[in-house]
Amino acid sequence: MSRADVCVVACAEAFRGDGEILAAAIGGAVTVLGARLARLTFEPDLLTHDGVCLLTGDVPALGAAPEVVEGWLPFREHLWLVLNGRRHVMLGASQIDRYGNTNISCIGDWPRPRAQLLGVRGAPGNTRCDPTSYWIPRHSPRVFVRQVDLVSGLGTDRGARELRRVVTDLAVLDFGAPGGSMRLVSVHPGVSVAEVLAATGFELHVPANVGRTREPTAEELRVLDRLDPGRVREREVPG
Amino acid sequence: MTKVMSAAEVACSVESGMTVGIGGWGSRRKPMALVRALLRTPVRDLTIVSYGGPDVGMLCAARKVRRVVAPFVTLDSIPLEPHFRRARQAGEIEFVEYDEGMFMFGLLAGAHGLPFLPTRAGLGSDVLRVNPGLRTVRSPYADGEELVAVPALTMDVALVHVNRADVRGNAQYLGPDPYFDDLYAKAARRCYVSCERVVDTADLLKEGPVQSLLISRSMVAGVVAAPGGAGFTSCEPDYGRDEERQRRYAEIPWESWAPEELREDPHEQG
Numbered sequence: 001m002s003r004a005d006v007c008v009v010a011c012a013e014a015f016r017g018d019g020e021i022l023a024a025a026i027g028g029a030v031t032v033l034g035a036r037l038a039r040l041t042f043e044p045d046l047l048t049h050d051g052v053c054l055l056t057g058d059v060p061a062l063g064a065a066p067e068v069v070e071g072w073l074p075f076r077e078h079l080w081l082v083l084n085g086r087r088h089v090m091l092g093a094s095q096i097d098r099y100g101n102t103n104i105s106c107i108g109d110w111p112r113p114r115a116q117l118l119g120v121r122g123a124p125g126n127t128r129c130d131p132t133s134y135w136i137p138r139h140s141p142r143v144f145v146r147q148v149d150l151v152s153g154l155g156t157d158r159g160a161r162e163l164r165r166v167v168t169d170l171a172v173l174d175f176g177a178p179g180g181s182m183r184l185v186s187v188h189p190g191v192s193v194a195e196v197l198a199a200t201g202f203e204l205h206v207p208a209n210v211g212r213t214r215e216p217t218a219e220e221l222r223v224l225d226r227l228d229p230g231r232v233r234e235r236e237v238p239g
Numbered sequence: 240m241t242k243v244m245s246a247a248e249v250a251c252s253v254e255s256g257m258t259v260g261i262g263g264w265g266s267r268r269k270p271m272a273l274v275r276a277l278l279r280t281p282v283r284d285l286t287i288v289s290y291g292g293p294d295v296g297m298l299c300a301a302r303k304v305r306r307v308v309a310p311f312v313t314l315d316s317i318p319l320e321p322h323f324r325r326a327r328q329a330g331e332i333e334f335v336e337y338d339e340g341m342f343m344f345g346l347l348a349g350a351h352g353l354p355f356l357p358t359r360a361g362l363g364s365d366v367l368r369v370n371p372g373l374r375t376v377r378s379p380y381a382d383g384e385e386l387v388a389v390p391a392l393t394m395d396v397a398l399v400h401v402n403r404a405d406v407r408g409n410a411q412y413l414g415p416d417p418y419f420d421d422l423y424a425k426a427a428r429r430c431y432v433s434c435e436r437v438v439d440t441a442d443l444l445k446e447g448p449v450q451s452l453l454i455s456r457s458m459v460a461g462v463v464a465a466p467g468g469a470g471f472t473s474c475e476p477d478y479g480r481d482e483e484r485q486r487r488y489a490e491i492p493w494e495s496w497a498p499e500e501l502r503e504d505p506h507e508q509g
Contacts, residue, residue: 053416074416075264079340110369116327118318119311124338125360151365159363
């Protein structure tokens with residue numbers, strides 16, 4: 001079992017209880033594996049997609065084409081589905097603050113940024129209309145900041161519909177602290193609470209009992225071996 | 240009744256200061272032959288409306304852009320577009336930054352003659368802060384919900400690339416995603432379609448179902464035969480993205496890249 005395996009299972013857990021909605025995993029291999037693992041184990045009614053525009057009837061390995069297609073989701077339909085809300089999206093973020101406001105647009109002042117990034121993409125609509133989780137492969141004070149430079153994704157203080165989870169390479173977090181601020185839910189095996197605090201650039205709520213992120217079951221490890229035989233997930237989460 | 244013309248003729252019809260919509264998405268089925276033709280003209284000060292990719296990057300690099308209207312600019316397999324980044328970081332261009340769904344609603348409004356369309360996308364985010372001209376609208380019904388009133392995205396010229404078209408401008412996509420090319424065609428005063436192959440009208444249904452006829456000739460001012468005309472972006476099922484060529488574009492300085500790439504396209508007529 002590697003740290004990446006723990007992260008994939010933690011991402012899968014973010015989709016627990018979602019039922020028959022689209023698990024839109026966008027922020028990298030670990031999120032895609034999380035959605036597919038959830039569907040193949042404890043959340044069988046989830047819809048998953050091929051990362052382009054097919055809703056897959058089966059659950060293919062990373063990079064493989066589906067054998068069965070159960071639906072069509074071109075970009076225009078995807079954008080309507082955002083408004084419909086029957087969708088839980090797992091995004092990436094270049095910056096995130098303690099209320100879950102996130103930035104993928106630019107670093108520095110917006111009129112003339114120090115570093116232009118992607119642009120807001122679909123983050124404003126996603127966070128306003130759908131349950132949203134985040135996957136952050138490198139938990140650091142550069143990402144977990146006091147104030148994001150531009151609000152692409154809404155925090156709990158700006159009308160986010162529902163921020164479910166933030167999964168990082170160190171821990172699982174949510175927004176269950178007073179005032180909807182970020183709370184440490186569990187640390188991954190081998191990670192201390194102090195390490196998480198040192199990697200977080202704002203005051204993080206730490207409850208009396210911080211859990212330990214659960215390890216994958218034997219069945220989950222078997223499923224993961226089939227979904228990602230080349231262990232692409234470990235390139236995203238080294239060590 | 241043929242509307243067939245050359246890419247150079249399309250480009251020469253674009254005047255400085257115009258608003259140009261560009262179809263496709265990111266680095267997917269972009270009308271790159273038409274963009275390259277535009278790069279060879281002296282046109283300047285364009286407003287580009289685009290789900291941005293290398294189209295936006297090249298026009299920025301060639302200093303032809305005053306304003307970009309977009310929710311993102313990306314090369315997909317290379318997340319950040321180097322020339323757009325440089326232009327933004329140098330403060331050379333204005334940026335109208337929208338959410339992806341807001342942008343679609345702007346196109347839908349533009350395509351259908353509406354002044355705006357309401358949506359929740361954008362509310363609460365800094366999109367409203369960095370676009371101080373954006374207004375909200377309140378539902379007149381019992382819910383009374385406040386929504387963003389996305390203004391119509393209209394354009395002087397739209398450029399799109401499809402798999403097949405006939406000489407009158409009926410245009411067909413054969414890949415998995417139409418993107419938003421039909422909306423660009425409807426939202427522009429003049430739309431030009433480049434295609435992999437010009438075919439007889441009677442042959443259009445030989446390669447795709449009737450639902451693949453994305454754009455009606457009533458929306459099209461000109462048709463350009465441009466095999467490979469989306470390259471290096473993808474144009475499925477005719478070809479995928481040329482990742483090697485895209486990587487060179489992203490890595491080589493514009494001054495060395497442009498002279499070689501902007502020679503006349505060998506396939507172009509006229």
